[in-house]
Amino acid sequence: MEDAPEPDVIVIGAGVVGLSAALALQGRGRRVLVIDREGPAAGASAGNAGAFAFTDILPLASPGLMRKAPRWLLDPLGPLSVPIPYAPRVAPWMWRVARACSPTRVEAATAAQTALMDLSRAELEPFLAATGTLPMLRREGNLELYESEAEWLASLPGWDARERHGIDFRHLDAGDMAAVQPGLSPRFVRGTFTPGWFSIADPRDYVLALAERFAAGGGAIAVADARALRPDAGGVTVETQGAARRAGQVVVAAGAFSHRLARTLGERIPLETERGYNTTLPPGAFDLRTQVTFGGHGFVVTRLAGGIRVGGAVELAGLERAPDFRRSEAMLAKAARFLPGLRTEGGRPWMGFRPSLPDSLPAIGFSRGSRRVAYAFGHGHLGLTQSAGTARLVADLLTGQVPPIPLRSFSPQRFA
Known part of the structure; x- marks a missing residue:
């Protein structure tokens, strides 16, 4: 039996960004x-x-x-926490976050994020249609809730910025909020509804459907732990725990583990792991009609095909520390107070890694060491959101096309 031909591209990472990029490249032949x-x-x-x-x-x-950060950090189960043993390791990353909070940098990051969001939204439905997953798309909006007039007023500059970028929303009082989502606690006095907020019926089912589509198109998926990249004039060797693999080009879309591969090429990219927690309750746990965001508490409640998911928050604790599921329990207890009819029995807790860069923008572009290696990681909370747009950009880069948006703000080398 003849050996399978060497692939043109190896994509490292079978999450939503990696598989979307793989499908986009497959579509380019x-x-x-x-x-x-x-x-x-x-x-x-x-x-x-x-x-x-x-x-x-x-x-x-x-x-x-x-x-908000100083207040949040005082609560070990709150929206943002750093375990004391991990604090020295994350301090340089937090310093970079603080530097990224200057008005000039926030303005530039907002413009770049808007461009990527606009591209991702434009690419989404054609991508879903091409992959047979369009029926999984939902258009149910998002309702952000505020517990006081002061909290709502503090949010208005952010909504003004969204309005300048053409985002549709409307502010609601308590009566209007009840019409959008019945069953809210009276503690919430204001809300903002964004009808253009889409969701997927179930993110796991969606990614598995992408994997099936990729395989049906002739693509191959292998379970292997990539350890290092060795580019040369003719291609790139991917060293794994088993046999090495080789292709003409490589895309690194390995989420929170991506910086380890970049390091083998001599690049130190300040990727940190935001550990997110949630609990998925059985279907029917609440009559949820839109995603509900409790911004002051750092979590959301969303309806999926498999149940009601309560999750969010940020724990900066790296890749090795054991999960602290008290964080899931704390969010679930708050959700029960905020949505008094929520039934909290039978939930499944979960913890996962969000790959995040200090300025909240992903790294999309070529490695400094070789233009045969492209990076596509660091999307933080927005990997699903920006997956179709990132796939378009990666496919353009690797096929020599001009990307539809400037990529300077997403340069993997911008932290050097």
């Missing part, structure tokens, strides 16, 4: 091999809230974050 340390939809691509959050153009690195 490339032979693609996807490798992943666990297989398709094994990480954050399975456990996220399922939202295409195209209205989230404001970077997390902002003056608002710096105002």
Whole structure:
């Protein structure tokens, strides 16, 4: 039996970004091999809230974050926590976040994020149609809730920025909120509804469907832990725990593990792991009609095909520390107070890694060491949202096309 031909491209990572890029490259006629340390939809691509959050153009690195962070950090189970043993390791990354919060940098990051969001939204439905997953798309909007007039007023500059970028929303009082989502606690006095907020029926099912589509088109998926990249004049060798693999080009889309591969090429990219937690309750746990965001508490409640998911928050604790599921329990207890009819029995807790860069923008572009290696990681909370747009950009880069948006703000070398 003859050996299979060497692939044109190896994509490292079988999450939503990696598989979307693999499908886009396959659509350009490339032979693609996807490798992943666990297989398709094994990480954050399975456990996220399922939202295409195209209205989230404001970077997390902002003056608002710096105002809230000290209060949040005092609560070990709150929206943002750093375990004391990990604090020295994450301190340089947090310093970069603080630097990214200057008004000039926030303005530039917002413009770049908006461009990527606009591209991702434009690419989404054609991508879903091409992959047979369009029936999984939902258009149910998002309702952000505020517990006081002061909290709502503090949010208005952010909504003004969204309005300048053409994002549709409307502010609601308590009566209007009840019409959009019945059953809210009276503690919430204001809300903002964004009808252009899409979601997917189930993020895990979606990524598995992409994997099936990729395989049906002749693509191969292998379970292998990529350890190092060795480019040369003729291609790139991917060293794994088993046999080495080789292709003409490589895409690194390995989520929170991507910086380890970049390091083998001599690049130190400040990727940090935001550990997110959630609990998925059985279907029917609440009559949820739109995604509900509790911004002051850092979590959301969303309806999926498999149940009601309560999750979010940020724990900066790296890749090795054991999960602290008290964080899931704390969010679930709050959700029960905020949605008094929520039934909290029978939930499944989960923890996953969000790959995040200090300025809230992903790294999309070529490695400094070789233009045979492209990076596509660091999307933070927005991997699903920006997956179709990122796939378009990666396919353009690797096939010599001019990308439809400037990529300077997403340069992997911008932190050097």
